[in-house]
Amino acid sequence: MTSFAEMRVVFRAAAGPRRGFGHLVRCLSLARALGVRPLLSLRGDAGARDTALALGADVLADDTMGVLLAMQPDVVVIDDPIAADARRWMAAARRIGALVVTVHDLGLGAHGADLAIDGSITRNVPRTAGKRTLTGSQFAVLDPRVAQMRRAPKQLRRVLIALGGGPHADLAEKIADTIVATDAYAQVRIAGGFVTAPLRRLPRITWVRPRGLAPELARAQVAVVGGGVSLYEAAAMGVPAVGVPVVKAQEATVLAFARRGAAVGVRFPASARTAAAKAVSLLNDHAQRAALARRSRTVVDGRGAWRAAAAVVAMTKEQRA
Numbered sequence: 297m298t299s300f301a302e303m304r305v306v307f308r309a310a311a312g313p314r315r316g317f318g319h320l321v322r323c324l325s326l327a328r329a330l331g332v333r334p335l336l337s338l339r340g341d342a343g344a345r346d347t348a349l350a351l352g353a354d355v356l357a358d359d360t361m362g363v364l365l366a367m368q369p370d371v372v373v374i375d376d377p378i379a380a381d382a383r384r385w386m387a388a389a390r391r392i393g394a395l396v397v398t399v400h401d402l403g404l405g406a407h408g409a410d411l412a413i414d415g416s417i418t419r420n421v422p423r424t425a426g427k428r429t430l431t432g433s434q435f436a437v438l439d440p441r442v443a444q445m446r447r448a449p450k451q452l453r454r455v456l457i458a459l460g461g462g463p464h465a466d467l468a469e470k471i472a473d474t475i476v477a478t479d480a481y482a483q484v485r486i487a488g489g490f491v492t493a494p495l496r497r498l499p500r501i502t503w504v505r506p507r508g509l510a511p512e513l514a515r516a517q518v519a520v521v522g523g524g525v526s527l528y529e530a531a532a533m534g535v536p537a538v539g540v541p542v543v544k545a546q547e548a549t550v551l552a553f554a555r556r557g558a559a560v561g562v563r564f565p566a567s568a569r570t571a572a573a574k575a576v577s578l579l580n581d582h583a584q585r586a587a588l589a590r591r592s593r594t595v596v597d598g599r600g601a602w603r604a605a606a607a608v609v610a611m612t613k614e615q616r617a
Contacts, residue, residue, distance in 0.1 A: 303612055304369040305330060306356075306394075308337045308385050310376040311344040313462030318525040319375040320348055322399055322437045326373060329440050329605035337363055339381060351507060361388035368392055370612055374406070375399040382406035395615055397608055399437060401524070402548060411611055413437065413604050415528070417552045417595065430607060436528045436600040443532060443598030445510050453479065455575055456516035456535075458487040458509055458526045464542045467568060469501075471520060471540075474572035476500045482579065487512055518578045518585070520571055523549040531558055532598030534589035538574045540566045558592040 307323040320338070327334035336353040338345055348355050356363050361384065364372065372389035374397070376382045382398060383406040389396045398405055400414040412429045415436030455475055459468045465488050472484040476499070484501045487509060504512065509529055513519055519530045519537045523546025530537040537559045539550035547564040554561030560574050578585055 303330070303332060303371060303609070304367065305332045305371040305373060306335050306337060306364065306367060306369040307353075308372065308374045308376060308382075309339070310378065310381070311338060311340040311348065313343065313460075315340075315377075316460050316522075316524060317344075317347060318401075319377070319399070320344070320351065320353070321439070321525055322375050323373060324351060324353060325437050325439045325601045326399070326604060326608075329437075329601035330608060335367075335369075339376060339378075361385060364388050364392050364394070369394050370616075371395045371397060371608060373397045373399065373608075374409070376406075377401065377404040379404075379406040383408075395608070395612055402545060404545075411607060413607075415600050415604075416549060417556070417558075418548050428607070428611065430604060433528070433531075433596050434600060435603055436532075436596055437604055438525065438529055438532055438596075438598055438601055439508065439510065440599075440601050442510050442529055445514055445533060452517065453482045453579055454516050455482055455484045455518045455520060455579070456487065456509075456512050457484060457520040458512070459520070459522045459540060459542050460524075461488050464522070467540075467542065467566065468520075470568035471572045471575070472498075472501045474568055475575055478572060479576050479579065482576070485512060485516070518575050520575050522546060527553060527559065528596050529598075531592035531596035534593045536560075536578050536585040536588040537592070538562060538571055538578065540571045542566070553592075553595070556591065556595055557587065558595040559588065 309319040309323045311317050311320040324334050334353045337356050337359050372394045374382050374385050396409040397411045398409040410427050414431050417433045457468045468486050486503045513535045519535045521527045523541040539559045540562045541547040541550045541564040544564050550561045553559035
């Protein structure tokens with residue numbers, strides 16, 4: 297474990313049904329790699345707060361920057377794509393002398409941190425994003441347990457669809473309906489995101505509400521995932537994946553994985569019929585699944601959180617010296 301016994305860390309993340317929970321999950325993953333309590337200030341609604349608590353975060357009651365004055369943390373980690381909010385938290389962190397760490401997707405978010413981490417496969421974050429930058433998929437911040445999890449015995453013709461909750465659930469169900477209508481033996485499980493909602497059960501389609509995708513990914517023969525954290529998790533576990541961008545910004549990531557032979561890509565706006573056809577094609581092509589599994593693990597090895605944590609610890613020690 298890459299921990300520094302007396303280090304105090306506060307995390308600031310954005311989360312919610314529409315913006316997703318990837319920022320929150322990354323903060324929890326980095327906290328786990330650092331060996332610290334996930335003390336979280338959340339930009340999100342009451343539902344997002346409940347989800348954060350269910351996932352194991354210690355959500356701070358005070359979600360204003362005053363919490364930094366009260367806690368005097370050594371490190372403030374900010375994972376928020378809205379630059380204006382991130383800049384305010386960066387400024388507050390600097391006023392108390394904390395090390396400022398920002399976590400990005402595709403270079404989005406405020407620049408100028410002490411340490412900027414962007415694990416995007418596309419490497420869009422500029423070198424001026426921070427005094428020190430960690431870029432590329434080797435720094436993708438995933439749950440450290442993902443790299444250690446072994447694939448379960450293959451569940452033949454099982455497809456996992458994980459496109460998030462909220463407005464993306466309808467697309468997931470359309471893809472599932474098309475898969476089971478096309479393939480008489482396919483079994484589909486839909487991870488509908490972390491938001492509480494009634495779970496539906498249809499013939500050969502099961503909705504699940506996991507507290508982490510890794511166990512479901514481990515049992516899937518093929519995964520249909522968005523262009524966020526779930527795609528990186530599937531890659532790290534060697535699960536053949538169809539990347540389906542649920543927002544335009546994710547298209548660059550999905551296509552980058554496809555160019556490197558680490559996933560099958562679908563362009564935005566995603567067609568349920570196209571995504572389903574690609575998933576069924578993968579089910580029927582053992583050679584392509586094997587090739588994707590090999591290549592994806594070379595692109596994302598799942599140890600990015602450890603590398604990021606080591607950099608945070610080293611810079612904290614330098615600042616204290």
